[in-house]
Amino acid sequence: MSSTVPAASGFWKRNQQRLAPWLFLAPGIIMFSIYVIIPIFQSIWISFYDWDGLGPKTWIGAANYVELLDDEAFYTSLKNNILWLVLYLLAVPAGLAVALFLNQTVAGIRLYKSLFFFPFVISQVVVGLIFTWFYAPDFGLLSALIKTLTGQNIAILADERYVTLGIIAAGLWPQIAYCMILYLTGLNNINPEQVEAARMDGARGWSLLWHIILPQLGPATFIAIVVTVIGALRSFDLVSIMTDGGPYGSSRVLSFYMYEQALSEYGYRMGYGAAIAVVLFMIMMVFITLFIVRMLMRERHA
Amino acid sequence: MISFKAATGLALGYALTMSAAFAGELVINSDQSDPAPKKAMETLLEGFKAAHPDVTVKWNNFDHEGYKSAIRNFLTADAPDVVAWYSGNRMAPFVKAGLFEDVTDLWTENKLDDQLKSAVKSMEIDGKKWGIPYSYYQWGIYYRKDIFAEQGITPPKNWAELVAACEKLKSAGMTPFAIGTKALWPTGGWFDYLDLRVNGYEFHMDLTAGKVPYTDPKVKAVFEKWAELVKPGYFLENHAAIDWQDAIPQFVQGKAPMYLMGNFAVAAMKDGGLKEEQIGFLQFPEITAGIPMAEDAPTESFHIPSGAKNKEDARKFLAYLATPEAQTKMNEVLGQLPVNNQSAKSEDPFLKAGFEMLANAYALAQFYDRDAPAEMAKAGMEGFQQFMVKPDNVDAILERLEKARGRIYK
Numbered sequence: 176m177s178s179t180v181p182a183a184s185g186f187w188k189r190n191q192q193r194l195a196p197w198l199f200l201a202p203g204i205i206m207f208s209i210y211v212i213i214p215i216f217q218s219i220w221i222s223f224y225d226w227d228g229l230g231p232k233t234w235i236g237a238a239n240y241v242e243l244l245d246d247e248a249f250y251t252s253l254k255n256n257i258l259w260l261v262l263y264l265l266a267v268p269a270g271l272a273v274a275l276f277l278n279q280t281v282a283g284i285r286l287y288k289s290l291f292f293f294p295f296v297i298s299q300v301v302v303g304l305i306f307t308w309f310y311a312p313d314f315g316l317l318s319a320l321i322k323t324l325t326g327q328n329i330a331i332l333a334d335e336r337y338v339t340l341g342i343i344a345a346g347l348w349p350q351i352a353y354c355m356i357l358y359l360t361g362l363n364n365i366n367p368e369q370v371e372a373a374r375m376d377g378a379r380g381w382s383l384l385w386h387i388i389l390p391q392l393g394p395a396t397f398i399a400i401v402v403t404v405i406g407a408l409r410s411f412d413l414v415s416i417m418t419d420g421g422p423y424g425s426s427r428v429l430s431f432y433m434y435e436q437a438l439s440e441y442g443y444r445m446g447y448g449a450a451i452a453v454v455l456f457m458i459m460m461v462f463i464t465l466f467i468v469r470m471l472m473r474e475r476h477a
Numbered sequence: 478m479i480s481f482k483a484a485t486g487l488a489l490g491y492a493l494t495m496s497a498a499f500a501g502e503l504v505i506n507s508d509q510s511d512p513a514p515k516k517a518m519e520t521l522l523e524g525f526k527a528a529h530p531d532v533t534v535k536w537n538n539f540d541h542e543g544y545k546s547a548i549r550n551f552l553t554a555d556a557p558d559v560v561a562w563y564s565g566n567r568m569a570p571f572v573k574a575g576l577f578e579d580v581t582d583l584w585t586e587n588k589l590d591d592q593l594k595s596a597v598k599s600m601e602i603d604g605k606k607w608g609i610p611y612s613y614y615q616w617g618i619y620y621r622k623d624i625f626a627e628q629g630i631t632p633p634k635n636w637a638e639l640v641a642a643c644e645k646l647k648s649a650g651m652t653p654f655a656i657g658t659k660a661l662w663p664t665g666g667w668f669d670y671l672d673l674r675v676n677g678y679e680f681h682m683d684l685t686a687g688k689v690p691y692t693d694p695k696v697k698a699v700f701e702k703w704a705e706l707v708k709p710g711y712f713l714e715n716h717a718a719i720d721w722q723d724a725i726p727q728f729v730q731g732k733a734p735m736y737l738m739g740n741f742a743v744a745a746m747k748d749g750g751l752k753e754e755q756i757g758f759l760q761f762p763e764i765t766a767g768i769p770m771a772e773d774a775p776t777e778s779f780h781i782p783s784g785a786k787n788k789e790d791a792r793k794f795l796a797y798l799a800t801p802e803a804q805t806k807m808n809e810v811l812g813q814l815p816v817n818n819q820s821a822k823s824e825d826p827f828l829k830a831g832f833e834m835l836a837n838a839y840a841l842a843q844f845y846d847r848d849a850p851a852e853m854a855k856a857g858m859e860g861f862q863q864f865m866v867k868p869d870n871v872d873a874i875l876e877r878l879e880k881a882r883g884r885i886y887k
Contacts, residue, residue, distance in 0.1 A: 227570060227574075228549060229549065229553065229570060229571070229574035229576065230573065230574045242884070247877065310718075311718065312715040312719070313715075328714070328715070330714075330715035330717070330718040331718075332717075332718045333659075333715050333716070333717035333718030333719075333866075418659075419659065419660070421659060421661070421717060421859075421862065422658075422717035422718075422863070422866060423717075423859045423860070423863035423866070424859055435855075438546060439546075440542075440546070440851065441846075441851040441852060441854055441855030442851070442852065442855070443549075443570070443852075444852070
């Protein structure tokens with residue numbers, strides 16, 4: 176007995192330092208591999224097949240990708256995704272503006288803050304429904320307003336020119352609230368002595384904001400941009416709720432098109448859907464890599 | 478110790494397999510989530526339990542939309558004994574994947590070929606039958622009798638009369654046709670009827686089976702007729718933003734006095750405050766003279782998954798479902814027509830009209846999204862919606878559909 180136990184614990188003792196972190200990481204690594212890493216490779220794998228999700232798979236090589244190149248609906252989705260990405264970033268300056276406006280000591284400011292934060296608390300599905308009614312022709316508030324102003328009845332969600340803009344506007348509402356809360360926490364951490372010193376030196380208004388406040392809000396801005404970019408690229412729920420990709424597919428985005436092709440009532444082309452998912456993944460990879468590189472650089476400098 | 482482990486393992490395994498179905502328990506999955514279908518299903522189950530007291534029924538009722546994706550999961554993973562689905566091409570993927578049970582023997586045993594005659598074609602794939610149909614309903618133009626009388630319009634019998642009626646209604650400040658195309662499928666009804674009336678049933682079936690190119694001049698002719706209604710603005714503006722129910726108020730308020738729809742719309746119209754005598758029903762008028770009139774009549778059915786655990790009771794259930802009595806009772810509640818031709822007829826005026834029309838129909842189409850494979854249906858109806866917004870793009874739309882056809886029907 177006494178001779179075997181020390182041998183075992185001897186191995187443990189010698190390697191404890193190296194093994195312990197891995198043991199602690201193991202549950203996370205296993206879960207992350209099963210639910211994130213392996214499915215990524217599975218999706219890439221499936222994208223080379225023609226498969227309806229029920230019958231046998233047929234290997235077709237890159238045919239799904241070749242088809243994508245010649246697919247109008249794919250380009251529409253890609254174009255809309257870019258539009259989302261660009262316009263969604265408006266949430267960052269807008270959130271900053273609201274945060275600066277609310278960062279005052281006035282009676283009842285907490286109430287105003289909660290009111291501004293409110294849209295982020297409600298579900299995206301509810302946001303979508305609210306805006307659908309808001310835009311609804313004949314009885315919607317906005318349509319009624321447009322009609323009294325211009326005399327025209329414009330159905331935003333039925334017009335291919337405005338539909339994506341209309342959905343992005345709905346998405347911006349909660350996203351601005353999110354950026355605002357990020358900036359409010361950032362503003363709380365600002366060094367009051369620096370601001371005081373800057374004021375003594377005669378800085379005020381724009382120059383105070385630009386040279387003193389904004390640099391200190393750097394981390395908040397970084398996070399706000401990251402969540403907004405990722406939020407824009409994976410936009411799905413609002414499109415699904417508000418238009419279902421319509422009218423005639425003009426408000427599709429990549430994630431919605433993938434869902435439509437792979438999983439919706441009229442789809443079940445797993446291979447083609449996977450190919451779209453891979454393209455979206457590649458686009459996201461570009462941004463994620465950029466962010467990670469920047470984060471690492473920051474940490475090295477710090 | 479080892480024997481204890483093995484015993485618990487066995488017991489656990491036993492419990493797992495048994496939890497799904499007890500002997501004599503029949504598991505039914507379906508999507509009767511709306512009030513009337515739900516009540517009809519309850520009526521059916523009551524009748525079945527009375528006829529077969531030894532069978533316990535476990536009924537899982539799904540939400541209508543969610544069911545369409547759920548069914549693919551439970552058919553492959555943990556199949557119930559009976560499932561509700563649609564006939565025609567919509568069941569083809571499940572039949573081809575070997576997920577549905579062949580029930581041809583049920584049909585021959587119970588002599589259903591005669592009793593369920595009108596639905597034989599839609600239940601058959603590869604010469605075998607794959608389920609039991611229990612209900613269908615007619616499509617046609619519902620119109621406001623009172624407004625027609627006011628304007629001095631008689632129900633149109635042919636295309637020229639229909640266009641004339643539209644003109645008259647439009648000049649009186651109304652939009653002739655109500656429609657909401659956000660969910661796309663209402664456009665399928667229009668395409669079906671125009672194609673059935675312009676080119677006939679055989680051509681329509683060939684087209685939905687992928688045998689005819691969408692760039693065929695005969696298809697173009699359908700859109701030319703359609704344009705005669707689209708271009709002058711005879712459909713509700715902004716139809717792409719609303720669902721079919723959202724267009725009902727326009728019908729009820731008399732702003733759009735005609736509606737091409739299935740018979741289920743009548744309930745919504747009455748709920749909106751219309752009296753029965755205000756609503757009229759007319760068969761879609763003739764376009765090309767001499768072409769026999771075929772109609773749209775989507776059929777609803779129940780099937781046995783091939784992975785079912787209790788197939789014996791499932792067959793009993795389907796046999797009961799096929800009887801004239803069961804179909805009479807169920808359709809009374811549903812407000813639809815029984816498929817079994819020995820069932821008692823309803824006294825409802827719309828169902829009576831529908832029954833007469835369907836009984837004399839040359840042939841029955843299921844509906845665009847059930848006759849054409851799902852993928853083609855999606856591409857097609859999207860094209861129809863675009864056409865109804867931008868009729869001048871017809872050539873580009875048809876070319877896109879032809880490209881889709883080339884890929885889908887390989």
